[in-house]
Structure formats: structure tokens, C-alpha cells
Amino acid sequence: xxxxxxxxxxxxxxxxxxxxxxxxxxxxxxxxxxxxxxxxxxxxxxxxxxxxxxxxxxxxxxxxxxxxxxxxxxxxxxxxxxxxxxxxxxxxxxxxxxxxxxxxxxxxxxxxxxxxxxxxxxxxxxxxxxxxxxxxxxxxxxxxxxxxxxxxxxxxxxxxxxxxxxxxxxxxxxxxxxxxxxxxxxxxxxxxxxxxxxxxxxxxxxxxxxxxxxxxxxxxxxxxxxxxxxxxxxxxxxxxxxxxxxxxxxxxxxxxxxxxxxxxxxxxxxxxxxxxxxxxxxxxxxxxxxxxxxxxxxxxxxxxxxxxxxxxxxxxxxxxxxxxxxxx
Numbered sequence: 001x002x003x004x005x006x007x008x009x010x011x012x013x014x015x016x017x018x019x020x021x022x023x024x025x026x027x028x029x030x031x032x033x034x035x036x037x038x039x040x041x042x043x044x045x046x047x048x049x050x051x052x053x054x055x056x057x058x059x060x061x062x063x064x065x066x067x068x069x070x071x072x073x074x075x076x077x078x079x080x081x082x083x084x085x086x087x088x089x090x091x092x093x094x095x096x097x098x099x100x101x102x103x104x105x106x107x108x109x110x111x112x113x114x115x116x117x118x119x120x121x122x123x124x125x126x127x128x129x130x131x132x133x134x135x136x137x138x139x140x141x142x143x144x145x146x147x148x149x150x151x152x153x154x155x156x157x158x159x160x161x162x163x164x165x166x167x168x169x170x171x172x173x174x175x176x177x178x179x180x181x182x183x184x185x186x187x188x189x190x191x192x193x194x195x196x197x198x199x200x201x202x203x204x205x206x207x208x209x210x211x212x213x214x215x216x217x218x219x220x221x222x223x224x225x226x227x228x229x230x231x232x233x234x235x236x237x238x239x240x241x242x243x244x245x246x247x248x249x250x251x252x253x254x255x256x257x258x259x260x261x262x263x264x265x266x267x268x269x270x271x272x273x274x275x276x277x278x279x280x281x282x283x284x285x286x287x288x289x290x291x292x293x294x295x296x297x298x299x300x301x302x303x304x305x306x307x308x309x310x311x312x313x314x315x316x317x318x319x320x321x322x323x324x325x326x327x328x
Contacts, residue, residue: 002031003076004066012062017055018083019118020064020300025082028111032079033306035116035299036104037086038277040097043123043160047249053281054086054118056247057299060292068304071266075307078314084108084115094123094159101127102134109135109275114306116299119279121161121249122149125234128277129164129173132232136274140178140229141165141202142222144264145236146185146252148197148204161249161280169200176201180225182218182264183207183239186252207254215260219267226271233268233276233302237295245294247286258294265301269308276302 004021018024019035028034037054044050067074075081087104090096101124108115109131117128122145132139143149147162150169154160159167165181168174181197185207188194197204203225210218238248241255256264281295 001076002080002082004064007062007065017058017062019058019296020061022081022083024085026084027082028107028113030080031082031111031113032310033081033114033116033303034084034108035081035118036084037118038089038101038120038124038127039086040089040091040094040120040124042092043094044121044249045154045160045162047282047285049282049284050119050121050249050280051089052283053120053279053295056283056286056292057118057281057295058083060289061296061299064296064300068300071269071304071308073304073307073311075304077307078310079303079307081303089120097124098127098130102131105131106134114273115275116302116306117275117277118295118299119277119281122234122236122279123159123161123164124279125277126159126164126167128275129168129232130171132230132275133173136230138172138175139232139274140175140226141168141180142226142231142233142268142271143179143181144183144234144239145181146183146207146238146255147236147250148181148184148194148202150197150200150202151193165197165202166200175229178226178229179203180205180222182222183210183255185254215263215267219264222268223271228272230274231268231271233265233273235265235276235278235298236280237278237291237298238280240294245291247282247284247291248280249282250280261294262297262301265298265305269305273302273305273309
């Protein structure tokens with residue numbers, strides 16, 4: 001059973017930085033989730049430095065503790081997890097990087113380990129989805145972002161951080177009838193920037209509509225859309241208002257607060273989430289580490305969903321009495 005070091009016995013400033021002070025080990029044995037970094041930012045179109053995002057998030061995540069009071073669960077009563085380290089990227093070569101990602105993620109998925117992935121820019125999600133497609137076929141996508149990332153190209157380039165979901169749709173990696181994008185906002189080149197996503201088959205809820213319909217209705221729409229399909233969650237930190245997450249490459253004002261940002265992840269409880277990525281954290285612009293604080297907490301909530309899913313599976317097997325996973 002892998003779990004974090006106890007910070008009441010070992011100070012947080014001791015040891016090599018890993019996510020949540022988990023053991024850094026590449027193993028799939030007795031593991032329910034694995035945290036991975038993909039430090040790639042060659043496909044960013046504005047500010048760069050997202051390659052430093054994984055370590056920035058890890059550094060702040062030492063403050064996280066195992067019991068989640070909002071969801072009333074101790075993660076490691078039900079889950080075992082490790083920091084799997086970083087996938088080796090090829091700076092300047094996105095296609096070889098994608099190949100590395102598929103190769104590294106495949107053993108985890110074959111053993112039903114849930115990957116919790118840190119970018120890197122948003123182009124990495126295409127590599128993630130290629131790996132998940134090998135395991136699950138087309139997956140439902142729940143996408144939180146201020147941008148749809150369904151452009152056909154940037155500067156004539158087909159593989160950039162603004163194009164991954166068009167490529168994913170074209171490659172048949174997504175179950176388009178069960179995929180949804182939430183939070184789009186900000187100035188555009190034209191209405192096609194939103195409508196193109198709908199024409200591809202996404203349900204799209206721009207931030208203006210999010211505010212009108214409210215949290216409960218948005219979550220209802222997400223659950224109805226995804227249904228019982230295997231779900232991949234992609235969370236761009238610029239989904240959140242830059243007042244709460246300034247450390248990103250293409251910030252857009254008018255987004256959710258940090259509390260709301262966490263609630264949208266908590267609200268996914270009950271979906272069949274099989275994987276998750278959080279992208280576009282850029283340390284250079286992160287005032288006082290507030291973006292790292294939020295990003296690590298978003299990932300923590302995703303790990304919590306993995307624990308809740310495991311607990312529900314155990315309850316379904318044995319009845320109504322809560323049980324804890326064996327620490328043997």
C-alpha cells in the first residue's frame with residue numbers, strides 16, 4: 001500500500017519533491033492511481049514555460065493531507081498511489097513525444113491504474129487520449145477550459161495547444177455523443193471558434209451560459225452527457241479566473257473562483273472517470289504560488305474521485321457497510 005509520508009513525523013521540507021509526498025516509484029503493483037508529469041511546452045503559442053509546471057505543482061503539493069473533509073473520505077483508506085515521475089518528452093518534436101506518452105501510459109492502463117497527469121501545454125492531451133483509446137476505445141471527454149482548442153491549425157501547424165480536440169475527434173479517440181466542453185469565454189476571431197466545436201459533435205457550455213444556468217444545472221448537463229461511458233477529464237488551469245490562477249499562458253478574465261474550480265471536480269463524483277489531466281500551469285507568471293496551490297488542489301480532488309469510486313465498488317461488492325482497503 002503506497003501512501004504519502006506523514007508530515008507530522010517528517011517535515012515537509014525534507015526529502016525529494018513528489019506529489020503529495022508520495023513515494024516516487026514506477027510500479028503498477030498494488031497501485032490504484034499514479035501521478036505523472038509531461039513537461040512539454042513546444043506547442044504553446046503565447047507564453048512558454050509550462051514544461052516547469054509539474055515540478056511547480058509538486059513543490060506546493062506537500063501541504064496536502066490525506067483526509068478530504070469536503071468529500072468526507074480518507075483517500076488512502078481506499079487507494080494506493082505513487083508519483084510515477086515524468087514521461088520523457090522530446091523538446092521540439094511533438095510526434096515522438098506522443099509516442100513516448102502512449103508507451104509510458106499503456107502499462108498503467110493495462111493494470112487499471114488511474115493516471116493523474118500534469119502538463120505541460122494542452123497539446124499533451126492528444127497523446128493521453130491516444131493511450132486511453134487503446135484501452136477503452138472512444139472515451140467521453142469532460143473538458144474545462146476558457147478555450148475550445150478545436151482550431152484546425154496555428155500558423156499552418158496541425159499539432160498545437162489550440163488543436164488537440166479537433167485532432168482527437170478526427171482520429172476517432174472521442175465518443176462525441178457523450179463529450180462536453182465547459183467555460184469557454186473571451187474574445188474570438190469569429191463565431192466559428194465556438195460553432196466549430198459544436199459541428200464536431202461537442203456539447204458546449206460557454207461561461208456566459210454557465211453563470212446563467214448555475215452550478216447544479218451545469219453538473220446535471222455534464223452527468224447526462226457523459227452517462228456511464230468511460231470519461232477522460234481535461235482541465236486547463238485557465239478555466240479559472242486569472243485572479244485565482246495567474247500562472248498560465250493564455251489567461252481569460254471572467255472565469256470561476258478557486259472554490260468553484262474545485263466544486264466542478266467534486267461534482268464529477270458518480271461518473272466513470274478513468275483518467276485526468278491538468279495543463280497549462282506556467283510558474284514564471286505565478287504570483288505567490290497561488291496557481292500551484294489551486295492546481296495541486298484540483299489534482300487532489302481528482303485523486304479523491306478515484307478513492308470515492310474505489311469505495312463505491314467495494315460497497316457494491318459487500319453491501320452497505322463502509323470498508324477500508326487493506327494496507328497489507
